Structures are given as structure tokens and as C-alpha cells.
Amino acid sequence: MVHQHDESTANEVNTNAQLPSYEPSQEPHVYKVGRPPQKNLAKELADTLRETFFHDNPLHRYKDQSGSSKFMMVLQFLFPIFEWGRSYSLSKFKGDLIAGLTIASLCIPQDIGYSKLANLDAQYGLYSSFVPPLIYAAMGSSKDIAIGPVAVVSLLIGSLLQNEVDPVKNKEEYVRLAFTATFFAGITQAALGFLRLGFLIEFLSHAAIVGFMGGAAITIALQQLKLVLGIRSFTKKTDIVSVMRSVWSSAHHGWNWQTIVIGMAFLAFLLFAKYIGKKNRKFFWVPAIAPIISVILATLFVYITHAEKQGVQIVNHIKKGVNPSSVDKIYFTGPFVAKGFKIGVICGMIGLTEAVAIGRTFAALKDYQLDGNKEMVALGTMNIAGSMTSCYIATGSFSRSAVNFMAGCQTPVSNIVMSTVVLLTLLVITPLFKYTPNAILGSIIISAVISLVDYEAAILIWKVDKMDFIACMGAFFGVVFASVEIGLLIAVSISFAKILLQVTRPRTVLLGNLPGTTIYRNTDQYPEARHVPGLIIVRVDSAIYFSNSNYVRERILRWLTEEEERAKAEGESKINFLIIEMSPVIDIDTSGIHSLEDLYKNLQKRDIQLILANPGSIVIEKLLSSNLTEHIGSNNIFLTVSDAVCFCTSKTMQEP
């Protein structure tokens, strides 16, 4: 069949070139560049604000609802448990129970290890896997996320806190500052969500996160060498150089071969388990329960052989009992408030980024929507409550959430199951961890974080966007060679630099005609595109703002000069028209208007006619209100490039 369709806004439309659906006898159409219906200022502002803060239109579901059901919906909105709770069934519970037990077995050893990363006693890690999950289960809207302490945030808060207070000398102060930081982290998260500023975390680009996570994983793994090699005196720094130095320096006397044997043996076991899990999805539970098994085995081994007498470091005492209150320990006055606030904000943001990323991933897999801002409120509340019950910052854990998902969790109940198990652990079996060798914790953490080094993602980033790759590597090396904070700083600043570069140096391309059509396309992308003699068509690929208006003007003039030289060289006719394809110019501000005006004047001096093609609604609005259209002449503004070209060619024909 023959497709006939033409882009035409000329005074008369050739009726042979219509969609089949139209009658040949149809009336001709005339289209000028449309001016959208006037909005008043209030409406305009309202729209901007709505798109900025309420783009997901959260109230949409509340319209035409009765008062009582409105209340119920609000309640369900704040506490989704009331939503899914009503349709909760035994079958669902089976899934949640299995999943909950699995992640519990995974989280207990991890918690003990991670609390070491944060320079805190083991019990604080377990505390943080008890209270926060319960609160999240009531308020959170993600079905799959597993809440608790995570490696990266533990490392981050640990290294930030020990810059302020010595975790060994002033233990009490350190712990109090940790709670303070956790409190403010919660406040930050809840505030961001409540003020619907959730989009702020978007400014940490995917690439930057990949790099940061990878670097953090390496750093964490390096920190574990202390435990796995049984080194007693270890550096406080986290950068690879000083860690390696202190590892070597302690090589000849500091290492403990029994520890190394235990550590390495179980590390091999854990990695093998991981491998099996990867190999066959059916065996996902193998890597999930491997840690707890190895803990049990190792503990028994040490208990029997009394290896601790050979200098194998063991966990020793873990405080028994449920979370004590810590409200009185949070600093609300004094110099530590500011420090706690700073640390809290940073850790809170990172925690958010991780949790929201996880939430989005699994929501996409199970195809349900997730309200980022609502999630933040939930996470915030959970950390505020945590800070008052001796917990440090908890968030969504990549590894455990994945296990949770694969173990077939149905609702946040799996989190409740997990925290119940953790509670029992705290009440009953903590003493059993006495003989657990630290080495085993080290190997567990190593095997856990290793998968955060996502080299495949890095390769893809390299393939797709070099600039992103720079950000990624910057973050990675920043973390590995300097420190977590510096890595983070690099990541954020490169991300911003990219945005600013985009708005400072937009692309401008030369358009040419695709022979046999009236389509005008980028001559780089379409080498067959022929340029029309006597005129030059430039497309500006960005909003024209103060940050780029001068560049755009100068760049367009440079295109013109280059084309004129070319035309002269090839003995073509003089260039009389400069057509700017405005389709991608989504907005223009006063600076942009000024530079267009300058451009117009400049072209007049060379007697070249400036012509605009297809300015968008906002742009035409502003051109009109600044009376620039009168300068340029509204009959020099066309709906399409082809119209403009036709106009020019006909004009040149008229004036030989």
C-alpha cells in the first residue's frame, strides 16, 4: 500500500497529498504558529509548583470520595498496613514466614559485623534490626525491601563519627553522637518526604552511585582484613594505601595463622555458596543461610578447640536483652548537635538513595507503583524511633532485600517475622555468640559486600556515556584512595558539573533537506541531507537561558561564517536567510530574548533575514510579550522548516 502524508501549512494544500481518510474535496487548511490560551500568573505558578512537588498527583484518588472513606484512605495512605492487612491471608503468611526466617538468619551475623564497621558494640546492630523493621512494616509501601543496618551506611557513619569523637577513648560520647546523628538522619528523611523534596536525591546520578557503592564495598572488604588476618593494631583510615601499609607492617608479627585458616576456609565456603546461588536460582537459599551455618560451625569449632587461647579473636560478650531507651542520650543542646546534624543529613541522604533505589527496583519487578516521598516519611519515622531505642541508622539492604524477594515474601510481614527472630536472639541466644570468632564475621561481610562491586553496570556506563563513566570512576577512586566523604563529594560535584555543562554549552546543528522529502535533519546524522543554496538552517538543541544565550548567539554566527566561507569556496549564491529551527527550544528567558535580538540586529547589518521555525508555546508567548516578533516580523515565523524554506526559495526567485 502507498502511504501518503504530507507536512503542509501553505495557503493551499495539495489534495493529492492527504491521508486516505480525507476527502479530496476537502477545504484547504491554513495554520499559523499557535499561541496557547493565556494563563494568568496564579495558574502558571500553581502549575509549576504542582509539577515540581506533586507531579504524581497524589490527591487524584481522593476526589469524589465520601468523608469517612476519605479518612480511611488517608489512614491507609499513611499506614499501608491497613490496606494490605485487610486482605492478608494464611497463604501469604507462609511466603512471608519463610522469607522472614531466611533474612533473619542472614541479618543476625551481618548486623554484628556491620556494627563493628560503625565502631559500635554488636548489640546495637541487632537492636537496629528489631525496632525499625516493625515501624517500616506499618508505614512502608514496598513489599520486598528488607530493613536493617547496611554496610555502606555503617561504614559512612563510622568514619564520619570517628572524625569527631574517638570511639574507644570516649565511648559514651561516641554512642550518644551516633544516636544524635541517627535522629537527625530520620528528621532529614521525614522532612524531605513531607516537604515533597524527594527529587533532591535524584541529584546523585546512577553512575555516581555505582561508583560510590563499588568503592565503599572495596573499602569495607579491606577493613575486614583486620578480622580475617587477626591483626590487633589497625589504622583508623579507610583509604587503600594506609590500610595496606598497616596490613604489611603487621605481617611479620601481627598476623595469626589460626585466625587466617578459619577466616579463609569459611570465606571460601561462603563464596562457593554464593556461586551455587548464582548458578541456579532454585538454590537462592544456599547463600542465604550459609552465613548463619558458618557462624554456628565456627563458634562450635572455637568452643571445642579453645582456639581463642591461640589468639583467635572472638566476639566475647554481647549485651543481652531488648533495646533500652536512648531518648536521654540524644544531644539536643551543646556543640555535638551541629556535628550530629551534619553527619545525620549526609547518612540520611545516602540511606534514602539506597532504600529508594531498592524499592524502585523491586516495585518495577512486581509492577506496583512506589511513592518516593511517602517512602521517605516512613524511613524517616523509623529512624527517629530507632534513635530513641538505641538503634543506629537503618535502611533497605540490597542483599537481604534480594533474598527476601527470592524467598517469596508477599508483604512487609516478612520484616515483622525477621525482627521477631532478632528479638528472640536478643532475649535468649546472644550468650551463644561468645565464642564466635571475629574472623567469621569478616568473611561474611566480605562475601556480602563483594556483590556491590557492579563492574557490569560500570561497563555499560562506559559504553553509553563517557561523562557518566568519569563520575562513576571519580566516586570509586575517591572512596578507595581518599575517603568515603571525599568520594561522595566527587560524585555529587561531577554530577552537578554535568548538568551545568549541559545548560552552558547546548548543541547547535546544521540542518539539511533529505532529498525527495521536505524533512530537514541534522547533516551529521544524515549525511545524505543536502543543504539548500542561499540559506542556512540551524537547530538549537536546548532552552535558551542566561547561562547559554551568549554562547548560542555566537555559535550561530560562527555557523553562518563557516557556511558563507564554504559557499564562497564552492561558488554558491550568497546566503540571504538564516532559519532557526526552534522545536527543541523549550524555553527562553530574558537573556535569551536579548541575544536573539542582538542576533537579529547583527544579521540585518549583513542583510540576512532571520527566520524562526516552529517556536513552542512558551517561546512564542515570550517572543510576543517582548515584542521581538514585531522586530523579526511575524510573517517570518513559520510552523515548519519546510514552510520557511519554501518562503525563502520563492523570495529568492522573485528577486533575481
Add this chain to the structure above:
Amino acid sequence: MVHQHDESTANEVNTNAQLPSYEPSQEPHVYKVGRPPQKNLAKELADTLRETFFHDNPLHRYKDQSGSSKFMMVLQFLFPIFEWGRSYSLSKFKGDLIAGLTIASLCIPQDIGYSKLANLDAQYGLYSSFVPPLIYAAMGSSKDIAIGPVAVVSLLIGSLLQNEVDPVKNKEEYVRLAFTATFFAGITQAALGFLRLGFLIEFLSHAAIVGFMGGAAITIALQQLKLVLGIRSFTKKTDIVSVMRSVWSSAHHGWNWQTIVIGMAFLAFLLFAKYIGKKNRKFFWVPAIAPIISVILATLFVYITHAEKQGVQIVNHIKKGVNPSSVDKIYFTGPFVAKGFKIGVICGMIGLTEAVAIGRTFAALKDYQLDGNKEMVALGTMNIAGSMTSCYIATGSFSRSAVNFMAGCQTPVSNIVMSTVVLLTLLVITPLFKYTPNAILGSIIISAVISLVDYEAAILIWKVDKMDFIACMGAFFGVVFASVEIGLLIAVSISFAKILLQVTRPRTVLLGNLPGTTIYRNTDQYPEARHVPGLIIVRVDSAIYFSNSNYVRERILRWLTEEEERAKAEGESKINFLIIEMSPVIDIDTSGIHSLEDLYKNLQKRDIQLILANPGSIVIEKLLSSNLTEHIGSNNIFLTVSDAVCFCTSKTMQEP
């Protein structure tokens, strides 16, 4: 006549719908979305860097030149005086002489006044009108700019310096810090130019500058009340509230009626002169020489009547003689270096913004190009030299440059003339200023800065861009009610916020078909545009970056839901296709790719086919390298929306 032109990429092109220029017997054409020729990484980076730093292609003129002429050109590039100097003529000198004398008569009283704004002795103002103009004349490329101290920068440096050092108690230190700041301002300016980072000043938007200048003008005028009312004890603060308070508080005892009479009388005279100048361009010289005349008259008057005995404050002693060296006064060590650096950077940037803006304006009027980065090097060098010859920051002055232009200056020689006159003043006639009443200086400054309040520009900004207007007003009120620094801070941060908002919340619009054509346009802008049943066409008006990728995905899905609801309500057929018009999507990064992938998966679940129309070169490049094209299916990517629509409609016809 009948225009026939169509946009068609179907397998067969209807030959009736061709541009007249094509033969009817022409071969049919097939166009797919083009993939640009592969660039290697190095080239890609090189291009980006070139566009960022050398977009004006400065070396263009040097290619195919002999060595010697190359050297000459470089010399001329650094010192344009060698360029215009060779073609300098007597007739040109006549113009420059008149212009030079005019601006000299204008600058001498202004300099004395402005140095008071900077809390410096009168002679420093005159010094700064002697050395810097000479250096600029040799290195600068603007023909019309008049160099010297300016009101706003004087106020800025004054208020910044007195935050650090008390100008009365530690006078010596204050002056030294002023030179240090000037030195670093010069370094900053030269460095920005040399590193071709000139575009950084673009981040201060036009609107922000208008607001800042207006606010500064008001603040300066208020400061002059001290002189015009003859108040002895005056606040150090610059905000309107505290100034007004100290004016009223001193009303009953502090004012001096003789001073007020002189001040007001001459202010009236000056404003009248200004009015005449505005009224008739021929009399531009009236406001230009009015200040010096009023100085002479006022001085004589005081000298004769001995009004100083009635408490009329007079300039008293101005140090006679040419600039002393101040190399040894600049702080290169100690705590003041950092302070000087900070102040220098701020003032340097503001000075640049002002000078470059002026340069551009007059360059546009006389139609010659100005290399921003080169200008910065010139201004920087001039301030570095200035800081070593007892000058404080000089830059281009709005008022004097305008006079210079109108007086018919031809080359920077007018600046040389001016500085010569200033030199003579310093050597000979400074003692004559002894009896000049401070009030007259106040009135001169008021009449000078009053024109910086550009309410017309503000109105235009309001008309064109509300967001810009907010930035403008923010800067204005920030300066007037808080302080110059805060106003500046507000201006910059609002400008940045705007950029970030743009890249966080891009516009997405619904496209419809203009009946009788195959043009698809924004349905808001073109109410007549009809939407095609069974499909939805969305245009994304921005690059898809990490900062907006999630928003874009969610927003598109929201469009879909809304359209589906509408379709259901109107009993239309189900939506089977979602076409994304990609023309304005100039770039996409890894996050963008991911969210497109998520979108695709999400649509698949609703069995809706995702279709892309006209992705640009960079985008298609990245889609290919990330294998997303394979997911979507490369036959679902079309050159134009109309092609895509044709494809969809034909498909729906096939499957009833």
C-alpha cells in the same frame, strides 16, 4: 501559487507531493533513523572540550599564516593597540580627544566620591583612573568602554573590607587589604580569561544583575544622604532600615541646613542637566560636564562664603602627586591573604560582569566582535598593575562609557586622554579641591547612580519571565534590605535554582494531529490538533538525565493513565501504542536509558507498544550501545511522528 511539500518517509513517495524542483520521474527514497559516523573517544572528548572552552574558535584566523605574520598576529591579539594603532589618524584622534576630555571631566568628581564609598581617601579614586585606563588602552579590545572606579564595586569592596578591618581605626591595614583584594581580583579576572572559564560569569543572569544593580544604586544613593544632609555620625550598615534610622535619629541635631541647601540645589541642577541630555541626544554633553561645573561653582561658593565655618563639610586635603608604588603593601602572607582573596574574587567577578556587559552592548551597537576571555585577561592585568600602584579595583563604568560613546570616541585612546587629564589633576590642581563641599560629591553620585535603577528592564522581565522577575526582585530587596553580599547571594542561588528546576522537571506535552496535514503539535498550543484514536503521542522537551529520568517516566505513565481514562469515558478504542516524540531529547544518560527500559517493561505488562520518533544522533547512538533498541525493536523507531502514526493505524487495521 500552490506550495506543495510533504514530510514522507514511506516506502513509496507520492511524486505529486514534491517540491517543484524535483522531477516527477525521480526514484523513491527510503529513510531510516540515521546513525552518525562513529567518533572515537579522543575525538569526542576533544570536541566537547573545544565547544566548552574554544567555541569562538580563536585560532581560526591563524591557520595558513607565515611564522612572522603569526607572531605579529599573536602580538596584535595580546595588544590590540598594535592593530588599530597602525591605522590611527588625526581625524580619529579628534574624536578621541573630545570624548577623553568629556569623560575626564565626568570621572574626576565621581572618583573622589566613589573612593568615599570604598572608605578610601579621595586620591585613591584618582589613582585608579590613571594607571588602569592606560593598561586597558593597550590590551583591551573594546573601543568604547571607559575604565575607572565604579559605584557598585566601590560600595561592594567597601562593605566587604569593613567587615574585616575598621577603615578609621586601622586605616593602614584597611588600605593594604584593599590593595590585596584588588590584586587577587586582578588574578581572578586574568585567570578566568586565560583558562577560558569566562562563561562562569554567565551564571549571573541578566535579571539578577538588573535587580542587583538597582538595589546597589538605591543603597549608594542612601549612603549619600550622609553627605547631602551633612550628618556627622552615620551607620556603618548599608541596609535601608538602619540608614533611615540613623538619618532620623540625627534629624533634630545632626543635620546642617547650609549643606542641605548646597546639596539639594546642585542635585536639582544635575538632574535637570540629565533631563536635557535625555530629552535631546544632541545635548549629551550637558549632563557630562554638569558635575565638574557644579564642583567648580560649589567650591568657589564655599571658598568665598567660608561656609565650612558654618559646618559645611569639605573635602579638605587631597594628597598631591602621582601614584606611589604599593607592591610592598600587598599582603602575600599572614591571615589577611585569605580575606583579601575572598573579597578579591567576589569583587573581581562583579567587576567582570559589569565590564563584559558594557563591552558587549557597545560592540553590538558598532557591530564588532568582542572576545570575552581576552577582555578578562586585559581587565585582570590592569587590576594587578593597579594593585601595585595604589589603585583599587577599576572596571568599565556604565555612565562614563555611554558618554564616551556619544562623545564619538574612536579607539581606546580616549581612555589615554582621560588618564592624562587625571594625571595633570593629581600633579597640579588637587589643592583646589580643598574647599569642595562633600555635599556636591553626594549629589553627583546620586545623579550618577540613579540611572542604574532600570525599572523598564524590570517591567520587561516581568512581562517575559516571572521566574526571572523573582530572581531580579530577590536580588534587589536582598541588597536594599539586607546587604550587598546577601543580595548577590540571593541572585546567584535563584539563578542556579532555575537551572536545576529546568533539568529536574522538564515539560512533557501531548501531541495531536493538525487536521488536513501530517503535522503533530502540542495540543495546548494548537487547540485544533486532534488526537489519534488508539494511540497516545507524548513529546519530552528536554535531555533525559539522572536528574529527571524518574520524573519523565512517571509523567509519561501519568499521561497514559489520564488518556486511558478519557478514552474510556468517551467510549473510544483501547490505547495500544505510546509514541514518544524524541526530537527535543538532545541527550540521554545511563539513568535515562534505565528509565526508558523500565517504561518499556511497564508498558509491555499493559500490552502497549512503545514507539520512538526521531531520536537525535547522540540518543540513537546510546540506545544502540545499550542494546535498548533490540528490546524496543528497531522497526519501532521512526524518522517522524507521522510515519509512526501510519504504522500504528495500519497495524490496528490489520488486527480488528
